[in-house]
Amino acid sequence: MSITAGLRPYAAVNEEIRLMLQKKDKAVVKDVNGQRYIGCGIDKGKRIEIHGTPGNDMACYLNGGTVEVFGNCQDAVGNTMGGGKIIVHGHTGDALGYGMRDGEIYIQDNVCCRGGIHMKEFRSMKPVLVIGENAGAFLGEYMAGGTVVLLGLHLKRGEKLFGTHCASGMHGGKMFIRGSYPRENLSENIRVKNLDESDKKELEHYVKNYCRYFGADYEEIMSKPFKKVVPISSRPYAGLYTPN
């Protein structure tokens, strides 16, 4: 049995999802039209399947559950999520994975501005954001931890792997980026390196997942070289306002 969102207010739809997940482990929500906060804070073992266009802050504070979307998402997907998995068969809006602390997000197509803004990690909590196509400006802005994987698939002539101010204020974590990239859009505090053996192993795992979710060709993706983007300093603005 599935839930039909239609034009109902978000609170009513989310309440129905909550009640269904009390009884079952899975809820299917159809005809979603911009309702906010769907999948907010759901726990491990619970799963939501969304058809349509979910509204802002989808799967915010996700707490170990899984949210899979057949359609495009809007802004702030996975806002401050603390674990679990988000799979989007489409693109997403701005501020994807905002302040994400753990868990994995896989986006089949592109993301708009500020993907992975202020992602962070702590001990065993290491969030991962995998993007199939390209990213808008400010990818990984103020990033403090975790991993962003940017595959750059299906780029058309003139399209860039990422927009301006990439990794602006980044002071932790890493990005794996595939193929040619616009060096001029990277911020100054960034170093581009080759992947070492443990990086490669980690990357292969994420790419395999991406291929499994979206039916992409693993060999083809891995045939192009990847680079690793890391911050030079953990305090990029240490000298901005004070001399020492």
Added chain:
Amino acid sequence: MLREGEVRIPSGCAIAAIIDKKGGMINGAEIIKSIALMHDRSNGLGGGFAAYGIYPEHKDEYAFHIFYDTAAAKEACEEFLFKHFNIDVAERIPTRKIAAISKSPDIWRYFGKPNRVRMKNARLDEGEYVMQCVTKVNASYEGAYIFSSGKNMGCFKAVGYPEDVGEFYMLDTYNAYLWTAHGRFPTNTPGWWGGAHPFSLLDWSIVHNGEISSYDANRRYIEQFGYKCTMQTDTEVITYLFDHLMRHHGLPTKVAADVLTAPEWTEIDRMEPEKREYFTRLRAIYSGALVNGPFSVILGSNKGLLAINDRLKLRSLTAATKGNRAYFASEESAIRIICPEPEKVWSVSGADPVFVPLEIAQEEGE
């Protein structure tokens, strides 16, 4: 109640727009459906619409939409209006009585042409004459506010949720080839009828989500050219900037957009020589018209539809196309509810203004 400018309320808004490039007509019910989907982005303190192509029987006359707070204000304003214009039609704008919209001012509509003798004596061209008359009323006629003054277009706005405002003005009885819409969640200032969007002057209308941090710099710049910022709200300054750049200076729409959203100097320094010189000149000549702060803005006019975002991309705006139509909205879901299968959907980036020209503009002698 504290008026505009005296209290600060932080939050966000919704904007939406549709254009049919070939001039095909779109019923008002469609834009209402789009903006209504984003109900939660506004708080009932302002909603409004601009519609182009709605007055074909009066297409050579200016259509003035006016709010009157009192009968005395109406009398004084009409005296001014009848002196400066040859008015053909004066009528109340038809409205529906609905529970959600209350405390309405008296809302009138006039169609007319400038009084040619007065215009000649003032040594002004038509656009400038009308602009100065509108500015005069809005700045010095207490209780009268001209909120729409273009040809073959009109704004409809009120305090309320946008879908209620649409119902109040019976917009399902209007057909237009271009619509813009706004749901207000007043930032910094409380809502009142005049403060609702769109902000319109002549054919230009602006709907805006965000705030203009550079407001005072822009205001000081634009007030040198005869405009008066009387609404105590930031959005009106954008309307005047576009009017000034495009009507006074004759800049093409795309160039005017580049003035308002010019890139940072560090980006300009990296450009190809020709582009670098273009932006350097724009920023040097029009430094007072550079708009800063988080915003997504849609400009409607008889030239078409222009969508711009601030260069740091701090407000969301999605665009889509299908056939002759282009759609814009703060959220993708608000487009899909009226266009479920768009050919192309993308997010408007801060660096790339989107202009959808109206392909019938020339026929109308623009």
